[in-house]
Amino acid sequence: MLVQTFRSRRLLEDSIHITVEERVAIFLHVVGHNQRFRIVQNTFRRSMETISRYFKQVLYDVGELIGEMIRSPPSQTPTKIRTSPRWYPCFKDCIGAIDVTHVTARVPRSQAATYRGRKHYTRQNVPVAVNFNLKSTYVLSCWEGSAHDANILSDR
Structure with a gap:
């Protein structure tokens, strides 16, 4: 879904050297596994400069989607908590x-x-x-x- 979003909005496009899927995979590998670029370089068989460039590119494009992906919490107490005498006094401000x-x-x-x-x-x-x-x-x-x-x- 993330790759489709990048493609449909033309934030990322395939090049003759690397696909959008590989760019996103590099980004997710670094972020999801807390890996250093040197480890990812060996995994994907790309240069350190390539890994760095595409990581930054995907990171920037994720930032472009921040309004859709990150939402502020609701300001109201959820109905399930508000209507329960057992939960309301203790969890009234929980989101x-x-x-x-x-x-x-x-x-x-x-x-x-x-x-x-x-x-x-x-x-x-x-x-x-x-x-x-x-x-x-x-x-x-x-x-x-x-x-x-x-x-x-x-x-x-």
Whole structure:
């Protein structure tokens, strides 16, 4: 969907050297996996300058779509909370919720120690934010399994 949006608005177009899909994949790989350009350079077999240029280009174009992708929270208390005597006094000013879950991860042996949590398997911490209407869900970031939830939330 992101690639289709870029194409339909003519924010990105294929060139003879690289497609829109590959540009977006490079961007998402850097952002989603918190990877350095040097690692992404080896993954995509492109020069460091190419990775940097296309990352910045996609980042700029995502910024062009910010009005559609990021919405301010509603100013009203959700109906489900407002009408519940159990929830209203405590949650009247809440606009959503954040929770962190752990997802099994397959990583190279050299990185396994940082992804191993207290249950002794490799995993990633994935914080998610939702609004009370459940109309929008956001994955905030992905962290190695040994990272503490407080560190993840304070990173935002």
